[in-house]
Amino acid sequence: MTWLRAFGEAVRSGLTIEETRLEPLLALRTAAGVGLVIGLALWLVSPAYAASAALGAYSAGGATFQRTWRPRKVIALGAGAGLALSTFVGYYLAAGRLVTFLPLLAAWAFAAGMAWAVGSTAGIVAATTVGSMLVTITLPTSVERALEHAGIIALGGVAQAVLILLFPIRRWGAHRDALADALAAVADYARRLRHDPTAPFDPEPLMTARDAAAVTPSQARTRPPVLHGPRGLAEHIRPVVAALADPDVGAPAEGPGRDRARELLNAAADVLDATARSIRRGTPAEVPPGSADVLRVDEEHEVLEGPARQAAERLVELLGEALDIAGSGGVPGKARKPPGPASAQFLVRPTMFRLVPVVVRAVRRELRRDSPVFRHAVRLAAVAPLGYLIAAQLPLGHGYWAPIASVMVMRPDFHRTYARAVARLAGTLAGVAFATVMVRALGPDAQVFGVLAVVSAGLSYTLIRTGYAYSQCFTAAYVVFLLGMGGQGLEQTAPERVVLTLLGGALAMLAYVVFPAWExxxxxxxxxxxxxxxxxxxxxxxxxxxxxxxxxxxxxxxxxxxxxxxxxxxxxxxxxxxxxxxxxxxxxxxxxxxxxxxxxxxxxxxxxxxxxxxxxxxxxxxxxxxxxxxxxxxxxxxxxxxxxxxxxxxxxxxxxxxxxxxxxxxxxxxxxxxxxxxxxxxxxxxxxxxxRTPLERDVGSAREEQRVRAAVAAEGDGSGPAHRGG
CATH class of the missing domain: 1.20.58 (Methane Monooxygenase Hydroxylase; Chain G, domain 1)
Incomplete structure (x- = not known):
């Protein structure tokens, strides 16, 4: 792929709206946490202090929307603690001196980049702590003030955790969705096998369900019983339906046997879909009576024979267990638990304290020159100080926006880095325009700015899974409103935000060109x-x-x-x-x-x-x-x-x-x-x-490149397949 086409794909991806289910109640609760912190700070201290206090609540709230199977309150507390630590360390060790702050920033950014060895959630949360450190050096004037700001930022994470505890919304919802998606994927597979006996199956839903099934001992005590066993059913049903549909080891290619196999596959899909609905909603689900009637292997009149009949009998046995789950609706006591000792009934996930050696081993595995995670950490360590230095030389305030933009858009792979850079710039432009219109319509007032900031935070949380550009639009507005609440003029902050975001995105893109990690x-x-x-x-x-x-x-x-x-x-x-x-x-x-x-x-x-x-x-x-x-x-x-x-x-x-x-x-x-x-x-x-021989391989690579270029040229001049009569 050429650079021009790759950049075009990144632009398209960055601005694409992802069709996903919105979670307005979760967004409302998280925005309430931001509003609570801002309101208390405005009432008890000052608008400038409230703007600083909102940093922890907003970032900790955003961390709870990341894809993770740990409790949301634990994620909020962990994010708040990390933000508070970076806030205090950034000032205490740097003490306002650039010569000490830049090495500290580089080391912290490198550590944040290596956090991707643990997972994307850890990497994203760690990146927010780099942003907190960049803001820190501009705020306190003493160690005592640094402690105050660190405490208030940690309090934001505590506020989010308390709200999650007091107002639980669809507990175990993500785990239910993961398990339901696995069952629905096998149901879809069974339907496709009716027409294509060799249809492919993507095991990703089963992998996600297994990841979601791993819990800590404390989680295992409160997990709904319905989440214990159905994952095993999906695992066992998948090869059975494949064997039943295969014309060589299962039902014959034509005739009554093939018709019978199609009936069983359709009934299996109906039962699995009903089970998935039951688990997702926590309510009993009805299976079509016709599907239930099909799931009977009559000893006298069964047309399937040999391995096909064995597969049919095994499928009926497994679907009988699924029918029990669909009818129970996940009511405690009705759902089956897997056999075996209690200690073997769940996949163990390490607690936060026991996670330390796991993290150390994961990071150690990635400490090599060819690792994408290591290269990402090196890029972060170089770009964050460089962006800060360049922005400091410009006649603009809030120079930390440039390195923050770089850190937040950079990812270990090329495409997501470029797509997020484009999305952040587009979202920032739209968000600044939105903030400008709102402020001019309602007038400058600390309380008004505070309300607008909370509303923007809520909209950002609501759209967080529809695309980075659309969430970033309201994030940019939220930041502008906070600065306005702290006494910063909109005419000054809005252009600065746009210019420095553009600078930060450009540095992130350039860093990947200089030190790439190509797959x-x-x-x-x-x-x-x-x-x-x-x-x-x-x-x-x-x-x-x-x-x-x-x-x-x-x-x-x-x-x-x-x-x-x-x-x-x-x-x-x-x-x-x-x-x-x-x-x-x-x-x-x-x-x-x-x-x-x-x-x-x-x-x-x-x-x-x-x-x-x-x-x-x-x-x-x-x-x-x-x-x-x-x-x-x-x-x-x-x-x-x-x-x-x-x-x-x-x-x-x-x-x-x-x-x-x-x-x-x-x-x-x-x-x-x-x-x-x-x-x-x-x-x-x-x-x-x-x-292939080395010579053939080189020629093949050249021909492949020429073929791609020709296809791109054909699309550009309208002579491609899309323009030849459909």
């Missing part, structure tokens, strides 16, 4: 990781056939989760690479797409095998162990070959399949036979996608 060169490594993880998962499934046991089932589950993580990492890298203005290296766009489809097919083959893993220890296939060893060894070696741009070789897999077919063909079930065929075909497709 395009890392695509072969990401693909290799996914290949190796898929191989381990397939081998674990085969070992469960060779020796059905609880230990092998546990290994199979761990390998599946690792495979999903590797696939998610590949898809994130691939999506980012498609948006980067970098020439393909190692893999062209077409080769990457073909390799992705091959590995998706390989994973689907393993999933079909998983759907019929024997639950009876007396049914085992010892010959599967040799094939598992060959498959795992060849995929591990192939991963090394892909990283080093060599052609993969599947000699051990072919030899093991040959031996298996010759000596024990009768031991293989139709599912194993079909799975092995699909795996072999997928590995051959992968070889076709990535096996």
């Amino acid at each position: 395009t060169p890392r695509l072969p490594s990401r693909l290799a990781d996914w290949l190796a993880a898929n191989g381990r998962y397939a081998a674990a499934v085969l070992r469960s056939y060779a020796e059905p046991s609880r230990e092998h089932r546990v290994d199979m589950r761990k390998a599946l989760l690792a495979s999903r993580e590797a696939r998610a990492a590949w898809e994130r890298a691939y999506d980012q690479a498609k948006q980067e203005p970098v020439r393909p290296r190692g893999l062209t766009s077409r080769e990457a797409q073909e390799a992705q489809e091959a590995l998706q097919g390989f994973g689907r083959a393993a999933m079909l095998m998983e759907s019929h893993v024997p639950r009876d220890v007396s049914r085992f296939v010892p010959e599967a162990e040799q094939y598992a060893e060959a498959l795992e060894a060849d995929t591990e070696q192939a991963a090394v070959d892909v990283r080093e741009h060599r052609n993969p070789d599947w000699g051990r897999v072919e030899e093991a399949l040959h031996a298996w077919e010759g000596a024990a063909a009768q031991a293989r079930s139709p599912v194993l036979r079909r799975g092995a065929e699909l795996q072999k075909r997928a590995l051959e497709d992968l070889t076709t996608a990535v096996s």
